Amino acid sequence: MPARQRIAQEIEREGGWVPFARYMQLALHEPGLGYYASGARKFGPQGDFVTAPELGDLFGRTLARQLAGVPGGRILELGAGSGALAETLLKALDCEYLILETSAELRARQRKRLGKRAIHVDELPEKFHGAIVANEVADAIPVHVVHWNGQGILERGVSADFRWVDKPATGPLLEASREIRVPVPYISEINLLAKPWIRSLVDCLESGALFVIDYGFPRHEYYHPQRSTGTLMCHYRHQAHADPFSRPGEEDITAHVDFSALAQAALGAGAQMLGYATQAQFLVNCGITDVLGEANLENALHYAPIASQAQKLLSPAEMGELFKVLAVGKGLDAPLLGFSSGDRSHTL
Ligand SMILES: C[S@@+](CC[C@H](N)C(=O)[O-])C[C@H]1O[C@@H](n2cnc3c(N)ncnc32)[C@H](O)[C@@H]1O
16 A cells, blocks of 8 residues: 555544644654655665765765764764765774664665674663764654744644644643744744754763754744745655655655754753854864865866765855754863864854
8 A cells, every 4th residue: 555545544543633743753754654664765866865975975084084083982873874974984983883773674774785884773872982973864853843823823733635734732832832933924843852862862972972964053043034934845856845745655854953952952961062063164174175185186087076075065055054063962071173163053
């Protein structure tokens, strides 16, 4: 039975209406049903989207320069996708490499690619010393959708025939929505689940740093008056669109990340702020130009693809400005290389 029909049945079973976050959970992550849990190709030119590690190894080799400076000798990667970043980091660094991946299908792909070099874990390790990396994972955490209108604050949910249906917001969602000042009418997302997620990461970290890399903004930009229809985006065969009901279970659904919310939750859980910067600034600080300089400038066949990766990673029109790096941690004495210049953590 197609995923669409099975998700409709699930919504019926749950009373004919589910919060959008539940729909996003079903459509992305539900074992045997969701987009990440299924056999869709997802990554790379033949898939639906390209992430920084999928462009080539420039991102990973540059990130490795930062990770080498985090004591502990261990890396924990969350949501490792095709295993591309793990492969590059394992080549560049002598470390123990753990992966926590929620999709069984992607775990199998990662095992095939990485063999015994990476260790898959089913839950967060206790008392972890080292670096935790989450590249484009936070944007896949299911979000609630809120509609502030003249009458009040409504929660947007999904009916079994895949339509938006609003109900009065209640509980923690209502509380969180009241803290956000927006002109009405206004629709946007609130990621209630991101807070326990980042708290659990901070709790498991005994010493070291957690890097969250993703597209998003500080809160004042996220809930900007002009962003009045929110940030939900779907990706199918390299086309981006904003209708999350067009191919449930067969395409990626994402929301931008509210980095202020992540930072506040992390600091509230006892982490120190280590830095927040655009991806371009972070990679430049880590020495991406030195990594580029290692390429053979004489040989256009070798240099052109790497230069093209640099352009995509750094250009403000591509990933350079929209993507950010947030680092929080515990017990580190020295400042991190990636934030040596242009740290914008004061904007969070
Ligand atoms: C957009 S992909 C990014 C993959 C990879 N990090 C990259 O940059 O190419 C999201 C990944 O996160 C995984 N994922 C989603 N939620 C997760 C969670 N809560 N914990 C761990 N992995 C998760 C997905 O299965 C998938 O591997």
